[in-house]
Amino acid sequence: MVTSKKLRKESEETVSIQPREQKKPLLMEIAWEVCNQVGGIYTVIRSKVPSMVEEWGENYCLIGPYFQNTAMVEFEPIEDLEESYFGRIVKRMQEMGYEVHYGRWLVTGKPRIVLLDFKNLLYKSNDLKHNLWNRHQISTLNAEALVDQVIVLGEMIRVFLTEFGETYGHKNDVVAHFHEWMVASALIDIRTDNVPISTVFTTHATMLGRYIAGNEPDFYEKLRYYNWEYEAQHYGVEAQAKIERFAAQKCHVLTTVSDVTAKECEVFFGRTCDLILPNGLNVTRFAATHEFQNLHLKYKEKIHQFVMGHFFQSYSWDLDNTLYFFTSGRYEFRNKGYDLTLEALKRLNFKIVQAGLDTTIVMFIITKNPVYSINPEVLQSRAVMEEIRETCEAIEKQVGEHLFHSSASDENHNLPDLNEFVDEYWRLRLRRTIQTWKTKKLPHTVTHLLKQEDDITNYLKYTNLLNHQQDRVKFVYHPDFISPTNPLFGMEYSQFVRGCHLGVFPSYYEPWGYTPLECVVRGIPTVTSDLSGFGDFMIQLMKDYESVGVYVVDRKEKSYDEAADQLADIMFNFVTMNRRDRIMQRNRVENISEIFDWTNLRSYYDTAHDLALKRKGVTRL
Template sequence: MEPREQSKEVLFELAWEVCNQVGGIYTVIRSKVPAMVEKWGDDYCLIGPYFPQTAGIEFDAIEDDSIFNKTAKKLQKNGFDVHYGRWLVTGRPRIILLDFSKMMDNVDKLKFDLWENHQISTINAEPLVNSVIAFSHMIEEYLKSFVDDYSKKYSVTAHFHEWMSAIPLINLRKENKDIATVFTTHATMLGRYIAGNVDNFYEHLPSYNWREEAKNYGIEAQAGIEHAAAQKCHVLTTVSDVTAKECEVFFERECDLILPNGLNITRYAATHEFQNLHVKYKQKINQFVMGHFFQSYSWDLDNTLYFFTSGRYEFKNKGYDLTLEALKRLNFKLVKNKVDTNVVMFIITRNPIKSIDPGVLQSRAVMEEIKETCEAIEKQIGEELFYASASNTDHTMPNLNEMVDEYWRLRLRRTIQSWKVNTLPHTVTHLLQGPDDITRFFDESNLKNHEKDRVKFVYHPDFISPTNPLFGMEYGQFVRGCHLGVFPSYYEPWGYTPLECVIRGIPTVTSDLSGFGDFMQQIMEDYESVGVYVVNRKSKSFDEAADQLADQLYQFVIMNRRDRIMQRNRTENFSDIFDWVNLRSYYDTAHDMAKKKRGVKLK
């Protein structure tokens, strides 16, 4: 036997979301890169799928003599379409992107092998499964080649995220390749499906049979891959204690470690500017609100609070049902107690749409016309006022009306006349392809933006971006301009949306069934003082949780401005807890555990 010469370590991190923005795991991996590069340097390499559209933006192909590129070139000579370079994100890590399009011709054989070797059925599986199988085959070929060439000099660890990258893990372990493996599930497939379709998911969790449920929901392939990876990896991890309970049932194995999610806080840091940024972006939201509501009626924007919720359209899992019910009760309490503060609730998600509602665009356009006319009048008055004041001999205030000529008076009068309407403001900004649970709730509860209501609604069924004609700002800027994020999820393995509020100094609502909320309850007792409100959904009924959330929102509304500013300061100050520089240690521990278990072979 040749003596082992290992002196260096390399880490591969593999995921469908590497350089491929399709979900929250992309945020996990991308934001974690700087902290990983800080420890591993160029001995860290990510592997993901090659899609020309995203690679054209985020991928920079390079040529060097690194061991990662040498393996890539070796596979290229064997006919594999492998791309090596740097990921154009903070930290610029090495990255391998695999174009699996040519492998699709071999999918049937690979599916047969999956059944033959692991008894994982792919019958009637969704098209994504075929793509994952082809992608996974290329990962496996790359890692096998790398380990065969370099395992005597390098200790190799591979960290697989989710079922989309996990097939190579179960094959490599079957062949007892010299590689330490970590598997992280960010949300079990069965948990996501079952929680969205049944009541009392967590109460019934211990009684579920994972094979029966996978067959029932038509996800035998995905659940089978997950289960096999969880069984065969050296170290099994997930993102929260909440999801760890699912792993025990659906994977029949306890998690070895919890890996809480973080963010690269320096990307968001605004030093002492975050309060100024809040005011700046609130003004932009004010402009939208004026254009959307003031056509019908107006109110004091200085006494208005902006709440929002966002995320995938999962009406129950994301807590949209609870949020709407609590807001209905909040509206009743505010009207009953004659609180004069208005709340505008923005619901930001993505649902099938035809287009932006022409009426919403028309309202926005007319408001812009009013603004331009007022700016022209302002300029004219300014010039005339300066001349009149300089030449005035009686020290009296000049008559400003006389300084506006007839053209601008008439234009402003006509624009205002065409602007005002007798209809209620739209609750939905777009034309949906059909009614959904949110619009049905508006209809059934008569929450239609009546003037007497204190809670107004803006349902925006598309994500916010700078090219959006209604807001014209980035999502992060929109978050900074709001006062409160509301995310009382029923099924949320982690929950980045409340964390994205916290790091921007914006208070947030979460639930004890979300990984983030559960983590907050573990690390501090007085979490409300730092602007994190946790709705109890573990032990409370839907009705009780709606009452609790309504009370939390009501207390936030009646809080005075000075207290809200102080709370935002505390929120921003404690956000460093979630910096990857601090949370990377959990990943370090997982990798160390895997290396110690690497010599343990499967029976």
């Protein structure tokens, strides 16, 4: 390959000229989830921003859709449109009649951001779909409503990038990095039109992979035999799958987030991925080990309060000998491994009972599902427990005052009868409140009133895992996100994670897997699977991953039954560890978290952008 450096040397030998001064390249990252929280891609892009701004500075800009509700909170406009390359193109588009917003994204790093308001152009969707068929033979017949929005947004992105490329692309090195199919129609167009911009396309999960894996057994065993076009038509996602496939084929550099998903790309895109871009987070390390351990204790105490309010109305146990496990994520019963988790917990319950252990496990299942409201009985139990607390605090204050006065004035050195220090009012109030609270009903397995029964509730009923007193594994199915405004927990999700002991995520289909990574960066041991991108990455990263508190269930080679046994054994071994060993394991997990900081993982993105520029015959400074 003839490099630009070699060409420059040859030219200098023949003609004495000054080499052209090269400018630092310009980078635009484009995604549906820029300033628009829908799923995990928002976390990828938002958490990566500080590292990207550190590398690219003012030559970095993000492009996404404009939604007023989120923009009101996360967007700050820039009035002077002449102050940058990006602002000048925004001004030109506004003069052309498009609704375009330019400013700063109000996240750490405050990057430049261009938000495209496509809603007023939806009336043109049929014409744009007609053009999509004429130019690329992509059919949009019977496609979902989202496809119309995506195509209109894609047209606005195309106009912006075409104007940008024709204005600056001949003198500057420009990279456009597209995330997922929702913005990929613009990539197909600018490559067809030979706009002078280098392109990178990242698929975070293939459209067909997500559909097929959730509906058919033995997805990975059958993967190489699937006909992508037949499957796209079968699942009614032909438009989405074709946009994704054509973008993957036309881009300069094709990337995905894990080797697991790269195998899907070969089958569904007909192209081998050029690079793997693992996902990271902004990792906050503590100066001293005890700091994050103290946070674990602090937030575990908050979870204790919930458990007391939820369970102790019916029966109680020793909270000091209780472990909190949890799983969370999108509600995909099979893909996210909820089915395997429940089966393994059933077996774990049997193992603990058979072993005669007095340890109690509370398993929290956190996922979003349609609900009417929080179960009033759950709220009532929590409210009455709070009343008991307030009554006890009042009694404690009264007893304390009387005890001090008695101790200071009484010549009798024996401890007085404390009951004498409590007013009849408080004794009766406490007794009545406790009597009102206590019940013989079993604690609810679901905290909310679901709009309809689902696979989780059906499994719990079928296996009779309904929070019986003799069961050592208890279940709390919380079909909503955890937030500070939630009256049951009153804490951030990240705080809830810190308060738990083990995260359980044995996914069947998981291109990356942020949930186990979120455990690692917070010093919490976690279970993942070798079919998740994160689990596969850990296997490649180190041989002794279990010693640092990351457990990987073998779902590639083992049957469902064997994988359930393995997961039950992993959890049972964790239960039988002593407290000191669990503390040491949390220390080891926290120690490896820095590996996943974006300051380290951004280099994978740097390589992708370098390669895209080189494939256009230029090099990046």
